[in-house]
Amino acid sequence: MSDIGEDDRVRTKTDDVGADVYSEDGSIRSDFITSVAAAIADRDVVFLRQHVARLHESELGDLLEAIAPDQRLALVRLLGKDFDLTALTEVDESIRLEIVDQMSNAQIAEAIGDLDSDDAVYILEDLDQEDREEILAQLPFTERVRLRRALDYPESSAGRRMQTEFVAAPPFWTVGQTIDYLRDEKDLPERFTQIFVIDPTFKLVGVLDLDQILRSKRQVKIETIMRETSYPVPADMDQEEAAQLFEQYDLLSAAVVDENGRLVGVLTIDDVVDVIQEEAEEDIMRLGGVGDEELSDSVLETSRSRVPWLLVNLLTAFLAASVIGLFDATIEQIVALAVLMPIVAGMGGNAASQTMTVTVRALATRNIDIHNAWRIIRRETGVGLLNGVLFGILIGVVAGLWFEDVNIGGIIATAMLINMIAAAIAGIMIPLLLDKVGADPAVASTVFVTTVTDVTGFFSFLGLATWWFAIH
Amino acid sequence: MSDIGEDDRVRTKTDDVGADVYSEDGSIRSDFITSVAAAIADRDVVFLRQHVARLHESELGDLLEAIAPDQRLALVRLLGKDFDLTALTEVDESIRLEIVDQMSNAQIAEAIGDLDSDDAVYILEDLDQEDREEILAQLPFTERVRLRRALDYPESSAGRRMQTEFVAAPPFWTVGQTIDYLRDEKDLPERFTQIFVIDPTFKLVGVLDLDQILRSKRQVKIETIMRETSYPVPADMDQEEAAQLFEQYDLLSAAVVDENGRLVGVLTIDDVVDVIQEEAEEDIMRLGGVGDEELSDSVLETSRSRVPWLLVNLLTAFLAASVIGLFDATIEQIVALAVLMPIVAGMGGNAASQTMTVTVRALATRNIDIHNAWRIIRRETGVGLLNGVLFGILIGVVAGLWFEDVNIGGIIATAMLINMIAAAIAGIMIPLLLDKVGADPAVASTVFVTTVTDVTGFFSFLGLATWWFAIH
Numbered sequence: 001m002s003d004i005g006e007d008d009r010v011r012t013k014t015d016d017v018g019a020d021v022y023s024e025d026g027s028i029r030s031d032f033i034t035s036v037a038a039a040i041a042d043r044d045v046v047f048l049r050q051h052v053a054r055l056h057e058s059e060l061g062d063l064l065e066a067i068a069p070d071q072r073l074a075l076v077r078l079l080g081k082d083f084d085l086t087a088l089t090e091v092d093e094s095i096r097l098e099i100v101d102q103m104s105n106a107q108i109a110e111a112i113g114d115l116d117s118d119d120a121v122y123i124l125e126d127l128d129q130e131d132r133e134e135i136l137a138q139l140p141f142t143e144r145v146r147l148r149r150a151l152d153y154p155e156s157s158a159g160r161r162m163q164t165e166f167v168a169a170p171p172f173w174t175v176g177q178t179i180d181y182l183r184d185e186k187d188l189p190e191r192f193t194q195i196f197v198i199d200p201t202f203k204l205v206g207v208l209d210l211d212q213i214l215r216s217k218r219q220v221k222i223e224t225i226m227r228e229t230s231y232p233v234p235a236d237m238d239q240e241e242a243a244q245l246f247e248q249y250d251l252l253s254a255a256v257v258d259e260n261g262r263l264v265g266v267l268t269i270d271d272v273v274d275v276i277q278e279e280a281e282e283d284i285m286r287l288g289g290v291g292d293e294e295l296s297d298s299v300l301e302t303s304r305s306r307v308p309w310l311l312v313n314l315l316t317a318f319l320a321a322s323v324i325g326l327f328d329a330t331i332e333q334i335v336a337l338a339v340l341m342p343i344v345a346g347m348g349g350n351a352a353s354q355t356m357t358v359t360v361r362a363l364a365t366r367n368i369d370i371h372n373a374w375r376i377i378r379r380e381t382g383v384g385l386l387n388g389v390l391f392g393i394l395i396g397v398v399a400g401l402w403f404e405d406v407n408i409g410g411i412i413a414t415a416m417l418i419n420m421i422a423a424a425i426a427g428i429m430i431p432l433l434l435d436k437v438g439a440d441p442a443v444a445s446t447v448f449v450t451t452v453t454d455v456t457g458f459f460s461f462l463g464l465a466t467w468w469f470a471i472h
Numbered sequence: 473m474s475d476i477g478e479d480d481r482v483r484t485k486t487d488d489v490g491a492d493v494y495s496e497d498g499s500i501r502s503d504f505i506t507s508v509a510a511a512i513a514d515r516d517v518v519f520l521r522q523h524v525a526r527l528h529e530s531e532l533g534d535l536l537e538a539i540a541p542d543q544r545l546a547l548v549r550l551l552g553k554d555f556d557l558t559a560l561t562e563v564d565e566s567i568r569l570e571i572v573d574q575m576s577n578a579q580i581a582e583a584i585g586d587l588d589s590d591d592a593v594y595i596l597e598d599l600d601q602e603d604r605e606e607i608l609a610q611l612p613f614t615e616r617v618r619l620r621r622a623l624d625y626p627e628s629s630a631g632r633r634m635q636t637e638f639v640a641a642p643p644f645w646t647v648g649q650t651i652d653y654l655r656d657e658k659d660l661p662e663r664f665t666q667i668f669v670i671d672p673t674f675k676l677v678g679v680l681d682l683d684q685i686l687r688s689k690r691q692v693k694i695e696t697i698m699r700e701t702s703y704p705v706p707a708d709m710d711q712e713e714a715a716q717l718f719e720q721y722d723l724l725s726a727a728v729v730d731e732n733g734r735l736v737g738v739l740t741i742d743d744v745v746d747v748i749q750e751e752a753e754e755d756i757m758r759l760g761g762v763g764d765e766e767l768s769d770s771v772l773e774t775s776r777s778r779v780p781w782l783l784v785n786l787l788t789a790f791l792a793a794s795v796i797g798l799f800d801a802t803i804e805q806i807v808a809l810a811v812l813m814p815i816v817a818g819m820g821g822n823a824a825s826q827t828m829t830v831t832v833r834a835l836a837t838r839n840i841d842i843h844n845a846w847r848i849i850r851r852e853t854g855v856g857l858l859n860g861v862l863f864g865i866l867i868g869v870v871a872g873l874w875f876e877d878v879n880i881g882g883i884i885a886t887a888m889l890i891n892m893i894a895a896a897i898a899g900i901m902i903p904l905l906l907d908k909v910g911a912d913p914a915v916a917s918t919v920f921v922t923t924v925t926d927v928t929g930f931f932s933f934l935g936l937a938t939w940w941f942a943i944h
Contacts, residue, residue: 026716027841058720066843179651182686192683193665193724210682211664214654244498247749248530250742252665252724269741270722276745277719280752281833284759288829289822295830295839299854303862306826306855310863313822317815318870324814328807335800338810342796342926343789345814350761350785354778357760358767361753367767369499371538382771383778390775391782398790454814 021059028059028066037067040074048075053082061090064099065296073102085111089122092294097126105131109138116190117143117164118271121150125160149264158242159235161275162256162265165189168196169222171205176218193252194266197226202262204232204255232257233267242267243275244366283364286442287357289313312447320345320454327462330469336403337465340412343399345457347391348419352449355380355427360441363431377428384424388417411468415461419453426452493531500531500538509539512546520547525554533562536571537768545574557583561594564768569598577603581610588662589615589636590743593622597632621736630714631707633747634728634737637661640668641694643677648690665724666738669698674734676704676727704729705739714739715747716838755836758914759829761785784919792817792926799934802941808875809937812884815871817929819863820891824921827852827899832913835903849900856896860889883940887933891925898924 023029032051039047052075055063064072064087076083076099085108088096100108100123112120112135124132124147132151136144146164153159167188169178178195182188195213197206206226216225232255233242245251246269256265285291289309293302324331324341331338359376362368368376392413400409430448431441495501504523511519524547527535536544536559548555548571557580560568572580572595584592584607596604596619604623608616618636625631639660641650650667654660667685669678678698688697704727705714717723718741728737757763761781765774796803796813803810831848834840840848864885872881902920903913 025841026838027843030842033843056721058722065839066841179686182683183689188683188687191681209663210686211654211660213686214651214682215660217655247745249528250530250745252741269724269745273719273741273745273748276748277752277837280749280756281837284752284756284833285829287756287760288825290826290829293830295834295844295848297851299851299858302851303855303858306823307859307862309826310819310822310859314815314819314863314867317818320818321811321815324811328811331810332804332807335804335810338803338807338813339793339796339800341810342814342817342930343786343793346789346792346926347782347786350782351778353760354762354781357757357762358765361756362767365749365753366498367537369497369538370502371499371505372767376767379769379771379774383775386771386775387779387782390779391786395786454818458814 021055021063028062033063033066036063036075037071040067040071040078043078045078048078049082053079053084055087057084057086058090060084060087064091064095069098072099076103081110083111085123086115086119089119092296093126094294094296096123100127105134106138109135113139113143117146117150117265118161118268120147121160124151125155153235156239157235158233158237158239158256158267159265161239161242161271162235162267163189163271164265166196166255166263166266167192167194168198168202168263169208170199171197171221171223171226173222174218175213175216175220175222175225178213178222179218192266193268196255196263196266197222198263204229204257204261204263207255229255232261234259235264239275240279243272243279246272247276279364283360283442286440287360287446289446309447313450316447316451316454319451320458323455323458324462326459327466330462330466334408334465334469336399336405336408337462340399340408341458341461343395344412344415344419344461345454347395347416348423348453348457349450351384351387351420352423352427352453353446355383355424356431356445356449359428359431360445363435363441368432373432377425377432380424380428381421384421385417388420391420392416407468407472408465411464412461415457415464418460419457422456423449423453493527493535500534505535505538508535508547509543512539512543512550515550517550520550521554525551525556527559529556529558530562532556532559536563536567541570544571548575553582555583557595558587558591561591564766565598566766566768568595572599577606578610581607585611585615589618589622589737590633590740592619593632596623597627625707628711629707630705630709630711630728630739631736633711633714633743634707634739635661635743636737638668638727638735638738639664639666640670640674640735641680642671643669643693643695643698645694646690647685647688647692647694647697650685650694651690664738665740668727668735668738669694670735676701676729676733676735679727701727704733706731707736711744711747712751715744715751718744719748751836755832755914758912759832759918761918781919785922788919788923788926791923792930795927795930796934798931799938802934802938806880806937806941808871808877808880809934812871812880813930813933815867816884816887816891816933817926819867819888820895820925820929821922823856823859823892824895824899824925825918827855827896828903828917828921831900831903832917835907835913840904845904849897849904852896852900853893856893857889860892863892864888879940879944880937883936884933887929887936890932891929894928895921895925 021028021032036052052060052063067075072095088099112123124135136148139147150159150162150164169181193210195208195210196204197208199205206223207229208222208226212225231245231249231251233245235256235258245254251269253266253268255263256267258264291305293305359368395416396409396413399412400406426449431445434441434444493500493504508524524532524535539547544567560571584595596607608620611619622631622634622636641653665682667680667682668676669680671677678695679701680694680698684697703717703721703723705717707728707730717726723741725738725740727735728739730736763777765777831840867888868881868885871884872878898921903917906913906916
């Protein structure tokens, strides 16, 4: 995912395809899609080589997503060797698999040889064991060993995301020796921003930013200008944890080391940006009750992935309904209660979702911890109390006037206050507890929290009314 | 926010403070906080200089957030010149202002002189006009001009986030000349990853990655190895748009140019990572009905910021209640309807929030556009239909058995189907329309969508029941 410096991608101002591909709103231009579609239909390989093969991988990815599904494979076939497989790291998983499944293992092996190791791993990890082994078997020895090592690390680990190509030098080299090496060596990574300093056993001893080399005189020894790396990333560290290191210390790249402290790869910021995006995405989706679905999923796939969440919600809805059922005699006498009760439950739900959202995000970004948890719990309870009084009075007045009954006004005001406090406590405590027991607070919080506010809302309102009208 | 290479931050393995500061769960270690607090109380400047002054800016920021509010100022005062003002870019706005407000303008001016321009702007932009001018007046001429230029660009623009320190060279220089310049020049930025190639009028003509320089022989001319920059960022471009460029093309840094194409600064990936975080954060918060609040806000501030959203929801809750009110005669006869109606409305709300979440995120990441919008609308409607049939049958059977009435089962099943389809259509169309008219879909979608599902749910269920029992 990092081949900007590649020669065939260099553009001149008079021949800038990139700027032409997108329309104002950021989508691929319609007329470009039309001409590509026409060229595919006409098997116009010259046009495709000229206008499509030279696109940046992410532009090509967007194009693949924009054209009709049956054109995708045709495009890949027509481009042949000119198709940049890296574009597949930029499309939805279902599109990637659709294309890869139709390519022969020999074709994939040939194309994968040109990729950075992190991109190659990204494509290989989705394939089934057998295909993967067949493809690996066709790669040169060093590459095969490197890719296999990355694939051996657990999914979503730093080892999976790392690039195994890097530049390393021994500590006793001088700046001049290092520059001469870089000038002569033909097999350098396409792009690098750091040089790692290692001992003869590949143990990481330091790191050198390129600007540090450029500032120093030729005779300066590397070990005198290198930094000790305070943040080497263990290969089995979760990618999310590694991303947090990058964010906290503004890293551009970090050495990835195995359990013996030996350098095995480098994790770069561009991959970390993707991880940060994915993690934030995941939280939004989970809070909204959506799993790992993609825009290209079919109706059936989407429906199936959303059913579990709806089922859980159905159960809690029946629970809330059965609470209402306890008071059916009261409702029969005073229908106004049925009219008003969703307001109490709904407002509690809204207040709780505010508190819950703040809590889930604070947990995800590690902004909440033992030092401030109690302060925030106190604050949220205070907010619940304050807004409960405010909205209790407001609703009490409106409902009292609507049904011309001061009793109903007083009852709904009290129930609202109770439910707003319950909402605040549930909104903060449930995510905290889920996090404490090791569950993902974003997944399960919404269900639990709305159950609390529904049940409390209905029970307090209908219960209060039953009690009040029984004694009066 | 990018001074990792600074000499005073270099750490050796035997003296590594960083690894000691955090406990397992990622929060600052309690015993470290206790010793710092004790040192502040004892005015033990030696301890603070030794253990606090040398922390990384983000560690110092976390420490400031973790200690008691009254200790923050004391810590800043005790550290004096050793306090790294950059740490203030890592804390909540309210804490930043609290500290800055207590410092004299002269103190701030002195401290700000040491910062990167982007960090300086970050702190200056929050101050009021008068203080800012007084501080700027005390800075050296070039720095004042640079900071003022950045502050002149609109808030959240690339010009505000850019760093005005950069390295530039003319196209006719050789690699050797460039390296010699870098070795001799004392006033280089602390850290840089690119060299910009400019003409005598400061017009940007190209860019050179440092690895490109290191690979090339001394006599090679810069213009032969530089890349044309396809992605210069106009200074008034919104930071979010700039962030998308970084993401799409995996940029590490980008030239920022004024309206005449002249180089004015450089935008770096570490600032962009913060922008990406903030934008995703914003979407989550807005979907949850929370505004720009911070964890350090007081009860009153928090309560006030959440009231508008609750008020809007209250209005729509009354709207839904008045729909129920239309059918009070029916409910009086059949109380089961009151018990079951929240299920229909609630399930619709859940299904809608799934669709809405997917749509809002797809809009934010530009994954939805004119090419696939219709396909996705069709898909969501299909999912609504499918899940409507599924859950309609499920609820119909359970409700029918519960109240031993096949009519109620049939009515709730039909109402559920109607509401699930309405939920799907509202969940996708409302965010799309809001986006079309230029509103932020994350802010307003939830209210509109749940209004639709509440009203449709109550109206279809109670309306169907009224009609059915009237004709039977």
